[in-house]
Amino acid sequence: MKPYRGTRRKNSYRPAVIIVLLALVLSYFTINNSFGIRLVFTSVFYPFQAAGQYIVKGVVGIPTGIISLRGLSLENKELKTRLLTSSAKLALFEELVNENVRLRQALDFQGSNRYRFKLVAAQVVARGASPYTSLMEVNQGVLSGVKADMPVIVDGGLVGRVVEVSLFSSKVLPITDLKSSVAAVDQQNREFGVIEGFASQHLLAMKYVSSVADIQVGDPIVTSPASKIFPPGIPIGTVVQVKKKDDDLFFDVKIRPAVNFSKLEEVFLIIQ
Structure with missing residues (x-):
C-alpha cells in the first residue's frame, strides 16, 4: 500500500494572476459596451483592479519613502550639530560676561579700596x-x-x-x-x-x-x-x-x- 501523499496544488496562483492582468488591461483599454459587457467586466474585476494598482503604487513608493527618511535623518543630525554649536557659543559668551563683571569689580577695588x-x-x-x-x-x-x-x-x-x-x-x-x-x-x-x-x-x-x-x-x-x-x-x-x-x-x-x-x-x- 502506497503511503498517502498530500496533493500539491500546482499553479494555484495562475487564476489570480490572470484576473489581475485582465483588471489592469481594462484600466487602459476600452471595449465595446455591447449588451453591457463592459459594465459587467468592470464591476467584476474592479476589486482586483484596485488591488493591483495599490500593490504597484506601494512597490514604487518604497524607494521614495526610504529617500525621505534618509533626508529627515540628515536634517535632524544637522540641527543637532547646530544646537550644540549654539550652546557652546552661548556658554562662552556667558563666561566672558561674568569675567568682565569680575574684572570691573577688581579694578574698582584696586583703584579705591577702603583700606587705601x-x-x-x-x-x-x-x-x-x-x-x-x-x-x-x-x-x-x-x-x-x-x-x-x-x-x-x-x-x-x-x-x-x-x-x-x-x-x-x-x-x-x-x-x-x-x-x-x-x-x-x-x-x-x-x-x-x-x-x-x-x-x-x-x-x-x-x-x-x-x-x-x-x-x-x-x-x-x-x-x-x-x-x-x-x-x-x-x-x-x-x-x-x-x-x-x-x-x-x-x-x-x-x-x-x-x-x-x-x-x-x-x-x-x-x-x-
Whole structure:
C-alpha cells in the first residue's frame, strides 16, 4: 500500500494572476459596451483592479519613502550639530560676561579700596586640592614687586600671605591651610586669638580665646594690630560656634571665612 501523499496544488496562483492582468488591461483599454459587457467586466474585476494598482503604487513608493527618511535623518543630525554649536557659543559668551563683571569689580577695588593699600592684581593660576597642600599660585612675581610675606586680600577680606616668589609667579599660603596662623581680634569686644586652618576648608579655628572671654556667635573677626605681617582690621570671618568644657582654659571657637576660597580667581597683593 502506497503511503498517502498530500496533493500539491500546482499553479494555484495562475487564476489570480490572470484576473489581475485582465483588471489592469481594462484600466487602459476600452471595449465595446455591447449588451453591457463592459459594465459587467468592470464591476467584476474592479476589486482586483484596485488591488493591483495599490500593490504597484506601494512597490514604487518604497524607494521614495526610504529617500525621505534618509533626508529627515540628515536634517535632524544637522540641527543637532547646530544646537550644540549654539550652546557652546552661548556658554562662552556667558563666561566672558561674568569675567568682565569680575574684572570691573577688581579694578574698582584696586583703584579705591577702603583700606587705601597699594595693590597688585593677580590671577590664581593653580591651587592645591587639600588642606595639606592648599598653596595657590598667582601670576605675579619679583618683576611686579612681589616679596615673601606680602598679605593677599580680596574685597571680601583676607586670603593669606605670599610664601614663595619667582620672577613671574608666586605661591600663596591661604588662611585655610593647616600650617597657617594669623593674629586676630573680635571686632565687638576686642578679645584676642589666633586663627588657624581647620580640617574643613569651609571653617577656621580660633585658638587661645580665654574661657572668660565674652565672645558670641555672629561676632566679626578681623586681623589684629599685634600681627607683624597683616595690617589691622582686615575681615577674616564670622564666629559660628563657641564651645567649652568645664575644665577647659580656652573656648573652642569656629569661624566661617569672609572669603569664598572655592571661587577665588583674582586676588590682590598688598605692596608695603
